[in-house]
Amino acid sequence: MDKVKAKKEFGQNFLKDDSVLNKIIQSMPHNNNHIVEIGPGLGDLTKNLVKYKDVTAYEVDTDLIGILKSKFAKELESKKFTLKHIDVLKAWDELNSLHNGKYDLIANLPYYIATNIILRAFEDDLCEHIIVMVQKEVAEKFTAKVNDKEYSSLGIITETISKDSRILFDVPPEAFDPMPKVISSILYIKKDLSKKFDKDFNKFLKSCFVQPRKKLSKNLSSIVDKNKISTIFEDLNLNDNLRPHEVSASLYSQMYTKVKDGRD
Ligand code: SAM
Numbered sequence: 001m002d003k004v005k006a007k008k009e010f011g012q013n014f015l016k017d018d019s020v021l022n023k024i025i026q027s028m029p030h031n032n033n034h035i036v037e038i039g040p041g042l043g044d045l046t047k048n049l050v051k052y053k054d055v056t057a058y059e060v061d062t063d064l065i066g067i068l069k070s071k072f073a074k075e076l077e078s079k080k081f082t083l084k085h086i087d088v089l090k091a092w093d094e095l096n097s098l099h100n101g102k103y104d105l106i107a108n109l110p111y112y113i114a115t116n117i118i119l120r121a122f123e124d125d126l127c128e129h130i131i132v133m134v135q136k137e138v139a140e141k142f143t144a145k146v147n148d149k150e151y152s153s154l155g156i157i158t159e160t161i162s163k164d165s166r167i168l169f170d171v172p173p174e175a176f177d178p179m180p181k182v183i184s185s186i187l188y189i190k191k192d193l194s195k196k197f198d199k200d201f202n203k204f205l206k207s208c209f210v211q212p213r214k215k216l217s218k219n220l221s222s223i224v225d226k227n228k229i230s231t232i233f234e235d236l237n238l239n240d241n242l243r244p245h246e247v248s249a250s251l252y253s254q255m256y257t258k259v260k261d262g263r264d
Pocket residue numbers: 010011012013014015016038039040041042043044045058059060061064086087088089107108109110111113
């Protein structure tokens with residue numbers, strides 16, 4: 001292994017299992033999209049990605065930049081590989097999009113900011129596919145459907161803006177160096193590029209789930225007038241005893257449209 005000490009503060013767990021790396025590569029969509037990788041680390045996934053497509057990678061750790069530059073000197077020169085030394089969240093703030101054409105995000109994400117990164121990728125109109133390694137519990141939240149234990153705003157947003165979302169497979173701690181304390185999963189999301197991510201809808205959903213075991217109408221009462229809630233529940237034929245996890249993504253969308261009515 002390259003002589004670097006993994007840094008906890010950057011969520012560094014380097015993927016070392018070739019069979020997992022191969023399975024990620026096999027799941028790559030067959031299209032002409034560019035690849036964006038967040039956190040190339042020591043370059044093990046990158047090495048496989050650049051065999052097939054042009055890649056732009058964002059890495060925050062200065063110590064890794066030198067290693068990557070020498071490992072990928074040929075690909076950097078031929079422009080098959082572009083390396084950006086920056087915190088990816090800042091890059092998004094500065095650029096809006098991580099690439100200037102359609103791209104797929106493929107990465108073994110730093111877990112401490114994985115949810116944030118996926119939500120940014122939802123907002124980024126040029127990002128079409130998301131294939132990322134995350135903590136298993138996080139993957140379950142993004143793919144949860146109505147009545148599932150893990151169902152929350154994340155599952156609803158994903159269902160609203162995607163054509164397909166699945167967990168492809170789980171990855172045990174032994175596949176990494178150093179080993180994380182958790183099981184990981186590869187999360188696959190194909191976005192529907194005709195749908196826009198609506199930050200206000202996301203905020204609305206968070207309020208709906210603020211106390212997940214309480215009645216939905218009770219949670220809603222902190223942001224919507226009680227009479228309006230009754231009218232909306234009546235219009236949509238919803239029972240007042242419903243809990244937040246019992247309402248489908250499409251009903252949440254309809255409810256949100258009605259809540260907004262009169263506010264715009
Ligand atoms: N891709 C490598 C692999 O599979 O072995 C490394 C994955 S490791 C889980 C996460 C990587 O993300 C590390 O290289 C870490 O330095 C990088 N990283 C952490 N925070 C970052 C940030 N805010 N912006 C860009 N890269 C970041």
